[in-house]
Every structure is written in C-alpha cells, then in structure tokens.
Amino acid sequence: MSYDESIAIVGRPVGLTTALTLARRGVPCVVFESADEIAREQRGAAFHPPTLEIFRKLGIEADLTRMGIRIPVWQMRDSSQGVYAEFDLGTLSALTDFPFRFHLPQHYLSSLLLDVLRTLPNVELRFGEKLESVSTDGASATLKLRSAQGSSKVRVPWVVGADGARSMVRKSAGFGFEGFTWREKFLVTNVAMPMEPLGYTGTAYVSDPDHWAVVLKLYDxxxxxxWRVAMPADPDVDDAVLLAPANVQARLRETLGVDMHFPLAYSGTYRVHQRVADTFVRGRILLAGDAAHINNPIGGFGLNGGVHDAFNLGTKLAEVWHGRAGAELLELYSRQRRTVAVEVVQKNSIRNKKTMEERDPQVRRQNQQALHAxxxxxxxxxxxxxxxxxxxxIRRADAIT
Known part of the structure; x- marks a missing residue:
C-alpha cells in the first residue's frame, strides 16, 4: 500500500502532537498505533509553560486546561529538615500566559489529541498495527506492519518515529542510542488522600541519600x-517483594516521615535511562520524544521535551512537504532538538537526581543553602x-541555526 503524500507517524502522545502540527498546516498524515485503545499510563503528568503555549498554537489548550491542576508554587524539601526552598512560577507572569506547572496524566492528552485528529479530513488513524521494521531507499520509507489481519507494507515519503524508549523505528533504522541506565529502579505509587495537610504543595522534591522522592498532585x-510518590528501589529485589502491600506502606512511611496507612490506588516499578540518539534525522526517517532521548523524570523534562520536538519537527516538515524548504531544514531540527536534549534535558535531569540523593552531609547542606539563597x-x-x-x-533551540 502506498501513501504517496502522507507522512507516517508511529506512536503517541508525541506522535499525535506531531500529526496535529502537520495537519494544521495542511499536510496529510497516517498514524500507526500498536494498541487498540489508549491505556491509563503512569508516566508523564506535568506540563511546563512552553508546552502549554504550544498547545494553544495547536488549538487544544482551552479544552486541555478544563481538566488538570495548576501548580504555581513548588518545593524542595529535606527528608528530616523539611522545606528549604520554594519557587513561585508567578514571577514569570510577564514572560508567559502560563506561570504554573500543569498536572495532567498523559493519557488525557492522548485522548484529547485523538478526538481532535478524528475531526480532520487529512488524518488517518490506524490502531492495532504493530511496526516490525522500517527502511528507506533515500526517496521514501517503507514500514512493515503486523495486525490481527496479517502483515502489510506501507510506503510513505517520510516516517516519524515517536514510539517511545524501545522505539522499533530507531532500532530497525540503525540509529545509535548511547547513554546509561541508572542502577536503581523507580518505585511509583499513587496515594489516594490529600497531602496538603502534611505540608506539601502540588510539586515537591524530597532530598535524602536513601529515601529521596518526587511528590506530585495528580488530576484524576x-x-x-x-498524589504520585516516586521513590528509589533496590534493583536486586524482585518486583513481587517490592510491591508487596506491607513493603510499599513501609517505604511510604520512611519516605514521607509519617506513621500512618496510605490508601493506594496504584503501585509499580520501572527502570530509568539517560540516552540520546546520535541524530534525530536519518534520510527519510525522523525521531521525536522518547524514541530520540530519554531521561530520569526528576524535573518533568521528558514528555515536555517530546512535545517541543513534535512542534519543532512538524513545523519544519510541513515546510519541506509544501516545497517551501529543502530537506536540510530537517537537519536543523536535529541540531536544535538534539543540542537541547544533551545540554539541557540530560544535564539538568542528571544534576537534579544527584542533588536529591547526595550522601555527603556537607555537600548536601551546601546545595540546600545555595538553592535557599x-x-x-x-x-x-x-x-x-x-x-x-x-x-x-526553547530559547536555546531557537538560537541554533
């Protein structure tokens, strides 16, 4: 099957954001998703101001912000000493219409994007089709897919891989993906009770050598x-042991410093990596989001960076598709967004984690005093x-030519 004019996109929600960016600019798209429906994912849930500005440009910000929670003030805490710094995003009100963090689990974003894309005549959505490989002859890209009806091949002028950390687009196209994996797992829990009485704002980072945590108020x-409480977990301990209810309760009591029973809506573990693709563009194959770069979640850079990729890429790819620019514009996308992934996302997320888990008491005290100041x-x-x-x-990316 040939889609001679359509851009193929694999994955979501970054892929859906790319599709909407292209469709708003008159570019036909076909989106492939291996699942049959949107799952309720326990990953990205916090959006930064530039991301909301992108959603406004795409025409979905008003519908999105009818849901979710606005968090203007966020904290940095020490597990034993309490709050040592608070930051009020209201100080940025002259620079953005969204001077707050916006908390909304990413499956709500995916559902809204799908609702909008279904109304657009130049978008085709194909669920239940798993990508097995992608290749390019230099003039087009070919996707090999498998569904309940069997295997198929699709030829397109360009393919965007936004299919996550285990991206089949990236793997089968031979992109490098250098970096490392953090030794510990992350234990993630959703606690169904108000945390404000315990002194938490909607976003808090708790420093401790052994029991550091990220605490976020969620919309549901x-x-x-x-509330989501993410904590480190021993990689040598089996998940069945880590997730035993009594053990999860013990970890929450240790981490939050409160001797009580916590009502749980969810608990799970996952591994965390820091990796960046060697390039985001290889001929007719393009990468965005976690397919291009992954990082630990401390700071909320991953999903936001993916949305920024999607808008940057979609804007440039539309210019190429319409014949108003050459393919070298896509190399600019790679330079801009890869530089940010390396210089900003990787650097800051690694720094944040190391600051929170610092073991040297003197260094911890100096770090906290500096942030307090x-x-x-x-x-x-x-x-x-x-x-x-x-x-x-965003400014750093825009400065790269």
Whole structure:
C-alpha cells in the first residue's frame, strides 16, 4: 500500500502532537498505533509553560486546561529538615500566559489529541498495527506492519518515529542510542488522600541519600485527591517483594516521615535511562520524544521535551512537504532538538537526581543553602525558573541555526 503524500507517524502522545502540527498546516498524515485503545499510563503528568503555549498554537489548550491542576508554587524539601526552598512560577507572569506547572496524566492528552485528529479530513488513524521494521531507499520509507489481519507494507515519503524508549523505528533504522541506565529502579505509587495537610504543595522534591522522592498532585477523574510518590528501589529485589502491600506502606512511611496507612490506588516499578540518539534525522526517517532521548523524570523534562520536538519537527516538515524548504531544514531540527536534549534535558535531569540523593552531609547542606539563597533572590529565582520551566531550552533551540 502506498501513501504517496502522507507522512507516517508511529506512536503517541508525541506522535499525535506531531500529526496535529502537520495537519494544521495542511499536510496529510497516517498514524500507526500498536494498541487498540489508549491505556491509563503512569508516566508523564506535568506540563511546563512552553508546552502549554504550544498547545494553544495547536488549538487544544482551552479544552486541555478544563481538566488538570495548576501548580504555581513548588518545593524542595529535606527528608528530616523539611522545606528549604520554594519557587513561585508567578514571577514569570510577564514572560508567559502560563506561570504554573500543569498536572495532567498523559493519557488525557492522548485522548484529547485523538478526538481532535478524528475531526480532520487529512488524518488517518490506524490502531492495532504493530511496526516490525522500517527502511528507506533515500526517496521514501517503507514500514512493515503486523495486525490481527496479517502483515502489510506501507510506503510513505517520510516516517516519524515517536514510539517511545524501545522505539522499533530507531532500532530497525540503525540509529545509535548511547547513554546509561541508572542502577536503581523507580518505585511509583499513587496515594489516594490529600497531602496538603502534611505540608506539601502540588510539586515537591524530597532530598535524602536513601529515601529521596518526587511528590506530585495528580488530576484524576475517579479520585478527588490523588498524589504520585516516586521513590528509589533496590534493583536486586524482585518486583513481587517490592510491591508487596506491607513493603510499599513501609517505604511510604520512611519516605514521607509519617506513621500512618496510605490508601493506594496504584503501585509499580520501572527502570530509568539517560540516552540520546546520535541524530534525530536519518534520510527519510525522523525521531521525536522518547524514541530520540530519554531521561530520569526528576524535573518533568521528558514528555515536555517530546512535545517541543513534535512542534519543532512538524513545523519544519510541513515546510519541506509544501516545497517551501529543502530537506536540510530537517537537519536543523536535529541540531536544535538534539543540542537541547544533551545540554539541557540530560544535564539538568542528571544534576537534579544527584542533588536529591547526595550522601555527603556537607555537600548536601551546601546545595540546600545555595538553592535557599536563590529562592530568596528575585533575579536569581527568575533565572532558575526560566531554566527549570524549560523556557530557556526553547530559547536555546531557537538560537541554533
């Protein structure tokens, strides 16, 4: 089967964001998704201001923000000493219409994007089709797919791989993916109770050599109060042991410093990597989101960076498709977004994790004193927030020519 004019896109929600960016610019797309429906995923859930600005440009921000939770103030805490720094995104109100973090699990975004894409005549959605390989002859790309009806091949002018950390597009096309895997697992829990009485704002990073944590208030249409608590877990311990209810409760008590029973809506583990593809463009095959770069979740850079990839790529690919620019514009996409992945996302997410788990008491104290001082200085706090909110990363990408 040939889609001579359509851009093929594999994966979501970054892939769906790419599709909408292209479709809004008059480019036909066909989206392939291996699942039959959107799963309720326990990953990305926090959006930064530039991401919301992109959603506004795509025409979905109003519908998206009818859901979710706005978090203007976030904390940095020590497990024994409590809050040592608070940052108010309201100080960026002159620079963005969205001076807050916006918490909404990514499956809500995927569902909204699908609803919008289904109304557009130049988008075809093909569920239940698993990509087995992708190849290119230099003039087009060919996807080999498998579904319940059997195998098929599809030829397209370009393919965008946004199919996650285990990307088959990236693997079968031979992209490099250098980096490392953190030794420990992440233990992720959803606690169904209000955490404000314990002193938490909607986003908190808890520093401790052994019991550090990321605490986020979540939006959920079935729980009025749902909080995610992500903690390190011993990689040598079997998941069945880590996830035993009594052991999860013990970890939460240790981490949050409260002797109580925590009502749980979810618990699970996953491994965390820091990797970046050697390029985001190889001929007719393009990468975006976790297929191109993955990182630990401390700071909320992963999904946001993927959305930024999608909009940057979709905007440039549309220019190429319409004949207003040559394929070298896609190399600019790779330079811009790969530089940000290496210089900003990787650097900052690694720094954040190491700061939270620092074992040397003197270094921990110095780090916390430095961040406390930054939080009290309006100019330094603004610069810190420009970086942590990813506004600076957008500016960095735009400066690359």
């Amino acid at each position: 249409d079935s729980h009025p109060d749902l 930054i939080s009290l200085d309006p100019d330094k706090s603004r610069e810190f927030l420009l970086d942590s909110s990813m506004i600076a990363s």
